[in-house]
Amino acid sequence: MNSVRKPSGRWMWLVALSIMLTACAQATPDEQIPASLCGTPVGKRLSEPLLRPLGEVKEWTSAGREVGQSYWCVVSVGKHDALRFNFARHGGPADVTEAASPGDSVTGLQNPRPLRLADGAVAGDDGAIATTRCRDGSGADHFTLALKVTRGKFDADRRVAIERFMRAYMPATVRTLGCLKR
Template structure:
């Protein structure tokens, strides 16, 4: 009887340990900063998926420039900047700036429906978007976990922007 109780106790501990490390707790979200996106598209950019949560200051109804950050614990893994402006922004100027809000390393324009530059550690896209906040919407993506010299994620960043930017425009109610 004692052996059975010890066996059941060991089984209970094993079930508890396995349930605490449930892979479902470590999944890439299906929506990032209010935009639905296939997790397979964002997975290559997320270096750690433990304790994923958002810091989101974006208010789509007010169309006020603000950040939204996907964090893994205290570390940012995807840093998105939402910006509304009355005039179109020069993306290369933004990308090559020294500020931390929109700097993208080694930016190159891509052939895409929307004006977009992609770099080794991020991207910027802009589109006409008539809202309360302005006539143009600019989305900046920064992936701080990618080394500035790591060229291997450029295609992943481009794929993300090709999916995420149009989906975000739909959520904004651009007119």
């Protein structure tokens, strides 16, 4: 007669421990990528390349979007800044080409080139700037977003990641602003 041998309690404990450790190791990177950045929902696949290497993600912001016409948000990973956002509501369209010029210390970009997005956009090796119409109750009729990536290797892959991120982030941010109908 064949008998089935039951595994010992120690064996089962080791199997359970290895499964838990594997699950924790795999879950950690996803948990480090936030569901939103600076008040705008983001897809993890879009933000992950810009936040690598991963670590604890924190945000610092100036007065919020409800308070001022212009505000900023800095996203850090670990102990280092990773992304810097500048948001501005203003009258008239912004000249994104001028703002992207390397001589501008706040929004200047490396190797800026036009990006087909919104009413005007430019992307560089280290960030992007876009502007679009967005009328609000205070009299502003345009919104401009500037993104600077402040860590990581600036290469063709990073530029592609910046462009993909901006194509998703800019319209998502505009949707959160509650622009009035024209």
